[in-house]
Amino acid sequence: xxxxxxxxxxxxxxxxxxxxxxxxxxxxxxxxxxxxxxxxxxxxxxxxxxxxxxxxxxxxxxxxxxxxxxxxxxxxxxxxxxxxxxxxxxxxxxxxxxxxxxxxxxxxxxxxxxxxxxxxxxxxxxxxxxxxxxxxxxxxxxxxxxxxxxxxxxxxxxxxxxxxxxxxxxxxxxxxxxxxxxxxxxxxxxxxxxxxxxxxxxxxxxxxxxxxxxxxxxxxxxxxxxxxxxxxxxxxxxxxxx
Ligand SMILES: NC(=O)c1ccc[n+]([C@@H]2O[C@H](COP(=O)([O-])OP(=O)(O)OC[C@H]3O[C@@H](n4cnc5c(N)ncnc54)[C@H](O)[C@@H]3O)[C@@H](O)[C@H]2O)c1
Numbered sequence: 001x002x003x004x005x006x007x008x009x010x011x012x013x014x015x016x017x018x019x020x021x022x023x024x025x026x027x028x029x030x031x032x033x034x035x036x037x038x039x040x041x042x043x044x045x046x047x048x049x050x051x052x053x054x055x056x057x058x059x060x061x062x063x064x065x066x067x068x069x070x071x072x073x074x075x076x077x078x079x080x081x082x083x084x085x086x087x088x089x090x091x092x093x094x095x096x097x098x099x100x101x102x103x104x105x106x107x108x109x110x111x112x113x114x115x116x117x118x119x120x121x122x123x124x125x126x127x128x129x130x131x132x133x134x135x136x137x138x139x140x141x142x143x144x145x146x147x148x149x150x151x152x153x154x155x156x157x158x159x160x161x162x163x164x165x166x167x168x169x170x171x172x173x174x175x176x177x178x179x180x181x182x183x184x185x186x187x188x189x190x191x192x193x194x195x196x197x198x199x200x201x202x203x204x205x206x207x208x209x210x211x212x213x214x215x216x217x218x219x220x221x222x223x224x225x226x227x228x229x230x231x232x233x234x235x236x237x238x239x240x241x242x
Contacts (some may be wrong), residue, residue, distance in 0.1 A: 002051075003081030003129075004028040005219065006073055006121065008060050008113070011038035013182035014134065015086040017208030021216045023049035028078040032056040032069045033087070052076060060087050060113040066120055079126045082219040085114035085155075086134045090184065092144045103147045110151035115158055122162070122170055130171045130219040133159050134211075135230060137178040137238055152176075156230050163228030171227040173218045178234035181205040202235030 005022045009015035010031035019031045019041065028051040031042045035057075042055035056072040058065035073080050088110045091102035114133055122131065138145055139152035156174055163172040179185060179196050185205065188196070197205055211233050217223055218231070232238040 002026065002028075002078050003126065004030065004073060004076040004078040005082040005084060006030045006032060006069060006080070006117075007084045007086055008032045008069075008117065009087030011035040011041050013184060014177070014180060014208045014211050015084075016041050017212040018084055018086060018215050019053065020045055021209070021212035022082075022219075023051060023053050025216060025220075026050050027081075028076045029053045030056055030069065030073050030076060032058050032060060032065075032072070034059045034065075051078065060117055061109045066113070066117055069117070070120055070124070073121070073124070080121065080124050081126050081129045083117060083121050083125065083129075083131045084134070084215055084219070085117060085131070086215075087113060088134060088136075088151075088184075090145065090148050090187075092148070094144050095146065098147060106147040107151050107154070110148070111154040111158065114155060118158070118162060118172075122166055125170050127169050128221070128224070129169070130173070130223075131159075131162065131166075132215050132218045133172070133174040134215075135159070135174040135176045137176050137232065137234055139176060159230065160228045167227060171218075171223070173223070173226060173228070174230045175211065175214055175218070176230055176232045176234070176238070177206060177211050178232065178237040179205045180208055180211055180233075182208055200235045200237045204235065206233060206235055 011033035046053040136152040159174040
């Protein structure tokens with residue numbers, strides 16, 4: 001498959017694994033991230049890739065950042081075929097302590113930037129293109145994460161609405177990882193992490209590469225009749241005992 005993909009939040013974690021998966025399959029990849037480290041991530045992947053892996057240091061929650069992403073995508077040789085909305089943040093707090101700033105920041109990045117990038121880039125995607133949104137098992141609710149849960153539940157609605165609007169030209173799907181070992185989950189206290197892992201039927205956290213394989217499949221022609229769907233990646237957690 002020749003095509004270019006934008007992966008947001010690609011400096012590290014799941015986003016870096018997704019960028020690596022697409023690069024390994026021969027796509028041109030634009031790795032976009034607020035963190036300047038994305039340049040090192042892209043340079044590391046570019047060395048091993050048959051296509052190009054380029055970086056854009058950009059805050060996708062800002063108009064200027066999204067414009068930088070669009071310009072960098074247009075500079076790649078391959079036609080744009082996919083957008084992966086992976087950039088995400090947490091600002092956890094209980095209802096009584098959550099500030100308006102923490103609430104809005106999470107909704108702004110996790111949901112707002114995904115919508116605005118989709119609006120900007122969907123018309124530029126080649127026919128048969130795809131958008132994949134990183135939702136979360138937390139969309140169904142987590143104590144201390146109502147801002148995050150709202151943003152991830154909103155992504156499911158965005159996925160379904162855009163899938164209808166953009167059909168049949170562009171497919172839109174979402175994945176819902178449960179507990180994946182990255183810097184985001186490293187920030188969770190050990191005792192809580194052990195409790196989460198104990199509830200996963202597979203008995204372990206997922207690896208970023210295990211999310212990347214599914215995201216790549218959802219952007220590839222192998223899933224050509226799949227749109228508007230939410231696919232859990234959870235080691236059985238989403239239907240296991242609570
Ligand atoms: N790790 C998990 O268990 C898990 C589970 C479910 C869903 N997710 C989702 O998967 C995605 C990736 O998670 P992760 O664990 O790799 O997170 P992470 O914190 O390790 O990486 C997120 C990346 O997004 C970037 N980013 C944040 N705000 C940005 C912005 N405004 N513009 C551009 N880049 C920005 C960060 O700089 C970082 O490189 C997130 O959307 C997260 O909510 C993760």
